[in-house]
Amino acid sequence: MCGQSECCGPQTNVLLYACSGGANVAEVADRAARQLMSEGLGTMFCLAGLGADIQGMVQTAKDAEMNQVIDGCPVDCARRIFERHGLANCRYIRVMDLGIEKVKGARCAHDQVDKVVAKAKEVLGPACKG
Numbered sequence: 001m002c003g004q005s006e007c008c009g010p011q012t013n014v015l016l017y018a019c020s021g022g023a024n025v026a027e028v029a030d031r032a033a034r035q036l037m038s039e040g041l042g043t044m045f046c047l048a049g050l051g052a053d054i055q056g057m058v059q060t061a062k063d064a065e066m067n068q069v070i071d072g073c074p075v076d077c078a079r080r081i082f083e084r085h086g087l088a089n090c091r092y093i094r095v096m097d098l099g100i101e102k103v104k105g106a107r108c109a110h111d112q113v114d115k116v117v118a119k120a121k122e123v124l125g126p127a128c129k130g
């Protein structure tokens with residue numbers, strides 16, 4: 001697992017997952033994960049592969065220094081997948097916990113993505129503020 005003090009150098013073994021569902025908050029989760037990847041804070045990995053029990057992908061998640069998981073809403077689809085696989089090297093963020101509403105038919109906004117990215121940096125470690 002990634003230690004707070006050392007996790008903010010080049011994080012080549014931090015994997016980023018988003019629930020990436022159909023809701024606006026899932027879109028926020030997805031875009032935030034991609035933004036974190038583009039800033040070099042980890043590599044986005046396929047949650048669907050874990051959900052499908054693809055053993056090589058489950059092993060990759062097990063071997064990761066940390067899996068940063070972003071769910072949109074309290075259904076916690078991504079978190080449940082990680083819990084089902086018994087993976088402990090994870091940190092979780094839920095978009096709705098940051099005051100972002102789940103609204104049917106809405107698209108996500110840049111400031112919402114920024115909010116989740118900032119939260120992820122906080123979770124990843126104090127030196128990850130960018």
Ligand code: SF4
Pocket residue numbers: 019020021022023025026071072073074075076077078
């Ligand atoms: S966690 Fe919520 S927003 Fe994300 S895929 Fe599941 S139901 Fe949709």
